Amino acid sequence: xxxxxxxAVAGTLVAAAIATSAFARTEPERAAKGASRTERxxxxxxxxxxxxxxxxxxxxxxxxxxxxxxxxxxxxxxxxVIFAALTNSCDFASGDGVVxxxxxxxxxxxxxxxxxxxxxxxxxxxxxxxxxxxxxxVTTVISAxxxxxxxxxxxxxxxxxxxxxxxxxxxxxxxxxxAWRGLRVPGRIVPGAELPSGSSQxxxxxxxxRLPLVAQRAADGTLELALAWRLRCIPGAKTRQTRVQGLAxxxxxxxxxxRITEPxxxxxxxxxxxFRHSVAAEVGERGLTGQWRxxxxxxxxxxxxxxxxxxxxxxxxxxx
Numbered sequence: 001x002x003x004x005x006x007x008a009v010a011g012t013l014v015a016a017a018i019a020t021s022a023f024a025r026t027e028p029e030r031a032a033k034g035a036s037r038t039e040r041x042x043x044x045x046x047x048x049x050x051x052x053x054x055x056x057x058x059x060x061x062x063x064x065x066x067x068x069x070x071x072x073x074x075x076x077x078x079x080x081v082i083f084a085a086l087t088n089s090c091d092f093a094s095g096d097g098v099v100x101x102x103x104x105x106x107x108x109x110x111x112x113x114x115x116x117x118x119x120x121x122x123x124x125x126x127x128x129x130x131x132x133x134x135x136x137x138v139t140t141v142i143s144a145x146x147x148x149x150x151x152x153x154x155x156x157x158x159x160x161x162x163x164x165x166x167x168x169x170x171x172x173x174x175x176x177x178x179a180w181r182g183l184r185v186p187g188r189i190v191p192g193a194e195l196p197s198g199s200s201q202x203x204x205x206x207x208x209x210r211l212p213l214v215a216q217r218a219a220d221g222t223l224e225l226a227l228a229w230r231l232r233c234i235p236g237a238k239t240r241q242t243r244v245q246g247l248a249x250x251x252x253x254x255x256x257x258x259r260i261t262e263p264x265x266x267x268x269x270x271x272x273x274x275f276r277h278s279v280a281a282e283v284g285e286r287g288l289t290g291q292w293r294x295x296x297x298x299x300x301x302x303x304x305x306x307x308x309x310x311x312x313x314x315x316x317x318x319x320x
Contacts, residue, residue, distance in 0.1 A: 052078075052109065052111075052113050052146065053074045053109065053113065053146045053149075053150075053184070054074070054149070054150075054184065055074050055075060055076055056073075056184045056185065057071060057072075057073045057074075057184070057185045057206055057210055058071065058072045058073070058074065058146075058150075058151075058152045058182045058183065058184050058185070059071035059072075059182050059183070059185055059204065059205055059206040059211075059212035059213070060180065060181055060182030060183060060205065060212055060213075060214050061180060061182070061204070061212055061213070061214035061226060062178060062179065062180050062181075062214065063202075063214055063216055063224060063226060063243075066087040066089070067087065067214070067226045067241070067243050068084070068085065068086050068087060068156070068175070068178045068180065069084070069085045069211075069212040069213065069214065069226060069227070069228045069241055070082070070083065070084045070085070070142075070154065070156060070178075070180050070182065070212055071083045071084075071182065071206060071210075071211070071212040072115060072144055072152055072154070072182065074109060078108055078109040078110075079105075079106070079107070079108060079109075080107040080108060080109050080115045081103070081104070081105045081107065082102070082103070082104045082107060082115070082117055082142055082144075083101075083102070083103050083211070083212065083228075084100075084101070084102040084142060084156050084158075085099050085100070085101050085102075085212075085228050085239070085241045086099065086100050086102070086156060086157075086158050086175040086178060087099050087175060088100060088158070088160070088173040088174065088175055089173065089174055089175070089176065090130065090171060090172065090173040090174075091171055091172050091173075092130075092131070092132065092170075092171040093131075094130060094131025094132065095130035095131060095132065095162075095171065095173050098129065098130050098173070099240075099241060100138075100140075100158045100160075100175065101237065101239050102140055102142070102156075102158065104117050104119075104142075109146070112145075113145060113146040113147075114143070114144065114145045114146075115142075115143075115144045115145075116142070116143045116144075117140065117141070117142040117143075118140070118141050118142075119138070119139065119140045121137050121138075121139055122137070122138045122139070122140070123135055123136070123137055123138075124136045124137075124138055130160075130171075130173065132162050132170055133164065133170075134162055134163050134164040134165065134170060135162070135163055136160050136161070136162050137160065137161045137162075137163060138158060138159070138160050139158070139159045140156075140157070140158045140159075141155075141156070141157050142155070142156040142157075143155050143156075150183055150184040151181070151182075151183060151184075151320075152181065152182050152183075153179075153180070153181050154179075154180045154181075154182070155177055155178065155179055155180065156175070156177075156178045156180060157174070157175055157176065157177045157178065158173075158174075158175045159172075159173070159174045159175075160172065160173040160174070181204065181320065182204050182212070183205065183317075183318050183320065185206045185316055185317075185318075186287075186316065186318060188316075189205075189287040189288070189289050189316045189317070189318060190284075190286060190287065191282050191283055191284030191285075191286060191287050191288060191289055192284035192285040192286030192287065193284055193285050193286075194252060194284060194285075195217060195283070195284065195285055197221070198219050199219060200216065200217055200218050200219045201216070201217045201283070201285070201319050202214070202215070202216045202217075202319070202320060203215040203216070203217075203283065203288040203318060203319055203320075204317055204318065204320060205287075205288065205315065205316045205318060206315075206316065206317075207227060207228075207229065207292065207313050207314065207315050207316075208312075208313050208314045208315075209229060209230055209310065209313060211227070211228040211229060211230065211239070212227075212228055213225065213226060213227040213228070213315060213317055214226050214317075215281070215283070215288050217283050221248070221249060222245075222246050222247055222248055222249075223247040223249070223254040223281065223283065224243065224244070224245045224246070224247070225243070225244055225247065225254075225279065225281060225292075226241065226242070226243040226244075227241065227242060227243075227292050227315070228240070228241045229241070229242065229292070229294055229310060229313065230310075231294065231296050231308050231309075231310065232308060233296060233298055233306045233307065233308035234273055234296050234298060234308070235271045235273065235298065242277060242294075244256050244258060244277070244279055247279070247281075253280060253281070253282050254279070254280065254281045254282075254283070254290075255279065256277070256278075256279045257276070257277065257278050257279075258276075258277040258279075259274065259275070259276050259277075260275045260277070261274045261275075262275075270301070271298050271299060271300050271301070272298075272299045273297070273298050273299075274296070274297045274299075275294060275295070275296050276294070276295045276296075277292065277293075277294050278292070278293045278294075278295075279291075279292045285319065286318065286319055287316070287317055287318040287319055288315065288316075288317040288318075289314075289315060289316060290314070290315045291312050291313055291314050291315060292310070292313050292315055293309065293310055293311065293313055294309065294310045294313070295307070295309045295310075296308050296309070
């Protein structure tokens, strides 16, 4: 498991309480109510069978005042890999909004269709990424359950305590318990009919980089879209996440272009990176398709430059 950190680039985020939700019971379990013991046993067996996932990438996230993105890749022989980009809430200003990127391989899908990752009190020497000195002591818990064919629900939480050289606590961060849902990303998506006026829909999926996305078409007709992405030429964390909000549709297609420069011009002897985001998406009752291209230019203190791009980073997401 490795940690990487990236500043959220979708603007200033404020703390929000994210409610957890219990894992939904599958239809066979609901049908078992009031049945005989044998019937209930058969129903539980059927539920267990349907909860075991097919090989593939399950991806999605949750939108709110803070947004979080997660994916769970199921590999042959019930092996699994977890990815999570979780936004922190801290009791000190410099750390608030910093994103923990968690990757863990070598996990297993149990016979009950669950995947659990736990790592307690891990010492990480990255406190400077949060703007403080010392060490960070991290506890991470991610728990997922496949609740139906092609569907997964999960909870995730990262808690951090920062200590100085004398072992004294100098700050705390917490993503809170993030309740997440995701879908198995299909090979092909047809968005379907246009959503009725005044209705809303949420979509879960991934990009061509196999990183998660979540989108929501609001009742007012605008679209919110959040995506994790990766660029290798940028300094610091190579994996970031960005959210765009209030996208309006023209002829059924949502489009936006956004330019972001970091760090501030007042910072000396540091590379300056300019990102250009170009987003286009089409949504319908069944799903979302589109692309999110990100081009980066890195200007180094010695005057040299480097450029890289995601290319045409295609998006695929389905309605829950």
